[in-house]
Amino acid sequence: MKIYEFQAKDLFRDFGIPVPSGKLATTLGQAVDSAKSLPGPPWVVKAQIHAGGRGKAGGIRLVNSAEQVERAAEEILSVPLITPQTGPSGQKVRKLLIEEGIVDINREFYISIVIDRELECPVMIFSQAGGMEVEEISAKHPELVLIESIDIARGFMPYKARNFLYSLEPMPDKVMLGKFSELMTRLYELFISKDCLLVEINPLVITKSGKMVALDAKISFDDNALFRQKEIEQLHDPYEMDEWEIKAFQYDLNYIKLDGNIGVMVNGAGLAMATMDLIKLAGAEPANFLDIGGGANERMVRNGLKMILSDKRVKAILINIFGGIMRCDVLASGVVKGAKEIEIKVPLIVRLEGTNVEEGREILKNSGLDFSVAKDLEEAASMIAKQVKG
Ligand code: GDP
Numbered sequence: 001m002k003i004y005e006f007q008a009k010d011l012f013r014d015f016g017i018p019v020p021s022g023k024l025a026t027t028l029g030q031a032v033d034s035a036k037s038l039p040g041p042p043w044v045v046k047a048q049i050h051a052g053g054r055g056k057a058g059g060i061r062l063v064n065s066a067e068q069v070e071r072a073a074e075e076i077l078s079v080p081l082i083t084p085q086t087g088p089s090g091q092k093v094r095k096l097l098i099e100e101g102i103v104d105i106n107r108e109f110y111i112s113i114v115i116d117r118e119l120e121c122p123v124m125i126f127s128q129a130g131g132m133e134v135e136e137i138s139a140k141h142p143e144l145v146l147i148e149s150i151d152i153a154r155g156f157m158p159y160k161a162r163n164f165l166y167s168l169e170p171m172p173d174k175v176m177l178g179k180f181s182e183l184m185t186r187l188y189e190l191f192i193s194k195d196c197l198l199v200e201i202n203p204l205v206i207t208k209s210g211k212m213v214a215l216d217a218k219i220s221f222d223d224n225a226l227f228r229q230k231e232i233e234q235l236h237d238p239y240e241m242d243e244w245e246i247k248a249f250q251y252d253l254n255y256i257k258l259d260g261n262i263g264v265m266v267n268g269a270g271l272a273m274a275t276m277d278l279i280k281l282a283g284a285e286p287a288n289f290l291d292i293g294g295g296a297n298e299r300m301v302r303n304g305l306k307m308i309l310s311d312k313r314v315k316a317i318l319i320n321i322f323g324g325i326m327r328c329d330v331l332a333s334g335v336v337k338g339a340k341e342i343e344i345k346v347p348l349i350v351r352l353e354g355t356n357v358e359e360g361r362e363i364l365k366n367s368g369l370d371f372s373v374a375k376d377l378e379e380a381a382s383m384i385a386k387q388v389k390g
Pocket residue numbers: 020044051052053054055056060062099100101102103105131132202203215216217
């Protein structure tokens with residue numbers, strides 16, 4: 001789950017990570033009032049969306065008067081913001097963060113923490129080339145991207161901060177070293193205690209007077225840990241998801257849109273991946289990943305089918321169910337009800353196996369629906385490939 005910059009900065013404040021003072025605004029009037037109540041001018045007007053790369057796209061404006069705040073706010077709110085992370089149609093901006101402008105910037109740094117799946121632990125990434133996207137830094141100046149692993153049994157060790165900073169030219173003094181070390185420790189505390197997948201500060205700035213401030217903040221959380229992070233879950237804003245993600249969220253389904261034309265519904269993520277592999281081996285492309293889960297009920301099957309059918313690219317549907325916890329007869333009646341609600345105009349191929357498989361096949365057979373039954377997964381894949389090639 002992603003959150004907005006202003007929410008990430010609230011969490012930074014809670015953990016003692018320094019951020020500029022700022023206020024949220026949704027109207028031009030609020031934007032101007034907020035600016036007037038903050039130190040400045042200058043002020044910064046910042047578009048709040050769940051994507052980065054806003055600066056270059058015109059979503060971050062440094063302004064010097066109340067009139068300029070109003071104009072910047074009006075411009076940002078009136079057109080969708082298109083950044084490399086939003087997709088070509090961009091993202092409409094509904095929220096602005098108005099901040100005191102930090103002017104006497106001396107240096108900009110990049111700091112983030114992510115999970116490294118190969119090392120099987122969190123790693124901290126540090127660069128003195130802050131302000132640039134990290135992908136760009138590692139492409140252009142890989143020697144400036146430093147990585148340190150974090151042992152979760154010990155937490156963030158101060159010597160890791162020294163490993164980063166001893167490479168700097170000029171090397172920071174003891175006071176600055178202490179500030180970095182403390183900030184990194186707090187960032188790690190936030191990362192680990194809130195079940196984050198990513199915390200990122202880009203840029204972290206040092207002012208000419210030696211103040212350290214996080215100018216930007218990005219956090220994403222592990223969805224699977226939200227059950228124990230209730231106050232984090234509250235920060236969720238469905239508006240920032242695309243229409244397919246919203247539908248899947250409402251239906252409690254694990255749905256991801258892909259590029260092909262075969263609609264796929266499977267129970268279990270592993271089986272879903274294996275099914276997609278077999279479809280590809282048979283020479284066709286799945287239109288989606290859809291795992292209705294081991295314990296899916298009739299309603300979820302019906303909604304899954306609805307989602308697949310509302311995708312106009314879908315030329316054929318493959319339903320692959322291995323009935324374990326999920327009983328085949330429950331699936332079958334879900335399919336039948338779904339099919340009656342929404343007319344299925346494309347070929348439907350079903351492969352059923354497992355608990356109550358006979359009852360399931362019986363329900364499908366008596367439904368009057370037009371569908372084909374495959375005896376196993378391989379046959380199902382080749383049948384579906386023939387449908388879209390034919
Ligand atoms: P992003 O482009 O989405 O990552 O948005 P950022 O919040 O990082 O803002 C983009 C850039 O605007 C930063 O890299 C800074 O260079 C600049 N910026 C943001 N806030 C301030 C500020 O208070 N003062 C100054 N001088 N520049 C700022």
